[in-house]
Amino acid sequence: MSERRAKPFSITAMPGFATIAILAFVLLYVPIITMVIYSFNASNSVALWGGFSFRWYAIAWENDTVQEATVRSLVIAVSAALIASTLATLAALGTTRRKKFKGQTFVYVMINQPLMVPEIVTAVALLIFFAAIKKATGYTGLAYLILAHSAFCVPFAYLPIRARLEGMDLTLERAAADLYATPFQTFRRITLPLMAPGIAAGAMLSFVISLDDVIITEFVKSAGQDTLPTYMLGQLRRAVTPEVNAISTALLGLTVLLLTAFFLLTRKRG
Amino acid sequence: MTTDTAVEAVNAARHYGQGQYAVKALDDVSLSIRKGEFFTLLGPSGCGKTTLLRLIAGFETPTSGQILLSGKDITAIPPNRRRVNTVFQSYALFPHLSVARNIAFGLEMLGRPKSEIAPRVTDMLRLVQLDQMAERKPAMLSGGQQQRVALARALAPEPEVLLLDEPLSALDLKLRKEMQLELKRLQTETGITFVFVTHDQEEALTMSDRIGVMKAGKLQQVGGPREIYNGPVNRFVADFIGETNFLTGTAAGDTVRIATGETLAVPGAGQGPVTLAIRPEQIRIADDGPLTATLTQTVYFGTDTHCHLRLGDGTDLVARLQSPPSGDVGLSAGQTLRLAPVPGSVQVLEEG
Numbered sequence: 001m002s003e004r005r006a007k008p009f010s011i012t013a014m015p016g017f018a019t020i021a022i023l024a025f026v027l028l029y030v031p032i033i034t035m036v037i038y039s040f041n042a043s044n045s046v047a048l049w050g051g052f053s054f055r056w057y058a059i060a061w062e063n064d065t066v067q068e069a070t071v072r073s074l075v076i077a078v079s080a081a082l083i084a085s086t087l088a089t090l091a092a093l094g095t096t097r098r099k100k101f102k103g104q105t106f107v108y109v110m111i112n113q114p115l116m117v118p119e120i121v122t123a124v125a126l127l128i129f130f131a132a133i134k135k136a137t138g139y140t141g142l143a144y145l146i147l148a149h150s151a152f153c154v155p156f157a158y159l160p161i162r163a164r165l166e167g168m169d170l171t172l173e174r175a176a177a178d179l180y181a182t183p184f185q186t187f188r189r190i191t192l193p194l195m196a197p198g199i200a201a202g203a204m205l206s207f208v209i210s211l212d213d214v215i216i217t218e219f220v221k222s223a224g225q226d227t228l229p230t231y232m233l234g235q236l237r238r239a240v241t242p243e244v245n246a247i248s249t250a251l252l253g254l255t256v257l258l259l260t261a262f263f264l265l266t267r268k269r270g
Numbered sequence: 271m272t273t274d275t276a277v278e279a280v281n282a283a284r285h286y287g288q289g290q291y292a293v294k295a296l297d298d299v300s301l302s303i304r305k306g307e308f309f310t311l312l313g314p315s316g317c318g319k320t321t322l323l324r325l326i327a328g329f330e331t332p333t334s335g336q337i338l339l340s341g342k343d344i345t346a347i348p349p350n351r352r353r354v355n356t357v358f359q360s361y362a363l364f365p366h367l368s369v370a371r372n373i374a375f376g377l378e379m380l381g382r383p384k385s386e387i388a389p390r391v392t393d394m395l396r397l398v399q400l401d402q403m404a405e406r407k408p409a410m411l412s413g414g415q416q417q418r419v420a421l422a423r424a425l426a427p428e429p430e431v432l433l434l435d436e437p438l439s440a441l442d443l444k445l446r447k448e449m450q451l452e453l454k455r456l457q458t459e460t461g462i463t464f465v466f467v468t469h470d471q472e473e474a475l476t477m478s479d480r481i482g483v484m485k486a487g488k489l490q491q492v493g494g495p496r497e498i499y500n501g502p503v504n505r506f507v508a509d510f511i512g513e514t515n516f517l518t519g520t521a522a523g524d525t526v527r528i529a530t531g532e533t534l535a536v537p538g539a540g541q542g543p544v545t546l547a548i549r550p551e552q553i554r555i556a557d558d559g560p561l562t563a564t565l566t567q568t569v570y571f572g573t574d575t576h577c578h579l580r581l582g583d584g585t586d587l588v589a590r591l592q593s594p595p596s597g598d599v600g601l602s603a604g605q606t607l608r609l610a611p612v613p614g615s616v617q618v619l620e621e622g
């Protein structure tokens with residue numbers, strides 16, 4: 001037996017670990033908590049506390065521009081989530097339900113492109129591309145934003161769906177075929193229900209990602225097509241009021257709700 | 271066309287891979303399985319048992335040859351249009367469906383009316399003694415219970431043939447013995463043709479009407495358990511089914527002169543070099559026996575005592591004697607004994 005038996009490396013045993021960990025958490029959460037607290041500020045300032053009130057929530061709620069931006073954000077996020085998760089489901093089926101093929105890695109990279117290309121590059125590319133189409137067709141509706149959001153949401157939807165499919169036993173599909181199910185019935189009755197939690201997770205992730213996108217939206221939107229995040233960005237250029245805090249806090253609440261659902265869904269597998 | 275055959279394989283072959291990686295998983299197998307029989311495919315790991323089942327179920331198409339079901343060529347028909355059901359080794363129960371819905375699945379896919387499915391599911395649940403578990407999900411069942419659901423699910427649509435791929439290998443010994451009896455009972459009750467895969471020779475002998483022994487993608491011998499045990503066609507089959515002793519020698523009509531120079535009476539041994547097989551329980555100690563051997567060891571097994579013996583040329587033999595009431599056969603290592611095979615028990619093998 002060796003005298004100095006090497007202990008396995010443990011990061012928690014390193015000096016200063018606790019301090020760094022606490023600092024990291026402070027950095028992560030103190031700003032958010034401050035924002036939430038100040039959203040209930042009665043005064044006009046974002047920095048001076050003037051007592052507790054729902055005043056800024058009421059103001060934001062009654063603001064027509066905020067209402068419109070909220071509806072727009074939700075329409076885009078829901079559409080993008082639906083489109084992206086549908087496309088991602090097809091992509092996942094196409095890349096996992098078969099033998100390994102030549103160029104498989106290449107296809108993965110292609111599907112995950114939006115994760116790797118800087119968002120600003122995608123934004124500029126879309127701006128130029130859509131500008132040409134807008135000019136040619138004269139159409140300036142929400143479809144551009146929905147398409148753009150769908151595109152960058154695909155990889156976020158694809159990852160959980162693919163993970164789910166890869167964890168699925170192929171024998172189950174064989175068993176269904178053995179029990180007289182046609183290929184479509186097998187998909188409908190076995191494959192789809194089993195991958196549903198993955199699809200739901202993918203859709204929710206897409207929804208959240210779309211909901212808070214600024215860069216691509218800012219570049220692609222036509223006049224008067226502010227979403228909540230771009231509206232808030234616009235507000236910041238003028239006087240900052242706790243209204244922004246209130247909207248952010250509401251968005252935060254929605255996001256936390258969805259992400260919780262996402263984790264519950266992905267955890268409860270099999 | 272014979273109507274009493276359930277499944278037939280005609281020169282069926284299945285090759286995998288190419289060039290130096292080519293594997294003949296199934297190499298020109300012709301086999302016919304009768305309606306209503308319990309047929310077992312027996313062979314060591316990798317000999318092609320699962321491959322043959324897959325060809326019958328339709329998950330794979332043969333590289334060459336044909337598969338017939340009740341005399342009809344089904345080689346090109348997909349699995350969902352074959353009246354054949356499989357009990358998978360991993361059970362492959364649908365995790366999101368209840369036990370009852372799992373069992374109903376095949377009937378639903380066949381488009382049977384609900385009024386027919388419900389009572390059938392109840393019957394199947396009773397048959398496999400799972401009446402209380404109908405609404406449970408598969409994950410909430412024990413291994414043995416899952417196994418029975420898999421069985422009920424495959425039997426519910428009343429297939430012409432039921433394929434079972436080592437269905438008992440995941441169970442512990444006691445449960446395994448129980449399920450062996452249960453399977454046999456189900457097969458007799460339903461009259462469905464069972465094609466059962468195992469690499470356990472004892473399981474094959476106790477359950478089957480007929481056994482097909484396979485080796486390296488080829489069918490070695492097909493026959494009833496007694497026929498295979500008492501008349502193996504080659505050394506591989508003799509060795510794989512039960513314990514046996516091999517002796518080599520030269521045949522001359524009804525006698526064989528073995529390597530030690532001693533002569534055994536073997537009716538119909540033929541001419542030239544042969545391999546003989548003698549089961550351990552067919553060797554007796556007899557003062558006028560034709561073989562002389564030295565006892566090297568005795569091993570007590572309860573009802574039996576195994577005597578390890580060495581012939582003059584160094585060939586080792588095992589003889590299985592029934593233990594006397596005292597438990598002591600009264601032999602000691604080093605002793606010289608004379609042995610005689612029970613008349614008619616010596617088998618002449620082809621090399622293989």
Ligand SMILES: Nc1ncnc2c1ncn2[C@@H]1O[C@H](COP(=O)(O)OP(=O)(O)OP(=O)(O)O)[C@@H](O)[C@H]1O
Nearest residue numbers: 286287293295314315316317318319320321322469
């Ligand atoms: N999809 C495949 N690709 C390549 N080779 C295969 C494939 N399936 C089976 N084989 C090969 O074919 C041979 C027979 O396999 P098979 O699964 O039929 O054996 P088995 O008798 O069922 O064995 P076991 O008792 O271990 O289940 C093996 O050598 C195996 O490696």
Ligand SMILES: [Mg+2]
Nearest residue numbers: 319320321435
């Ligand atoms: Mg196998």
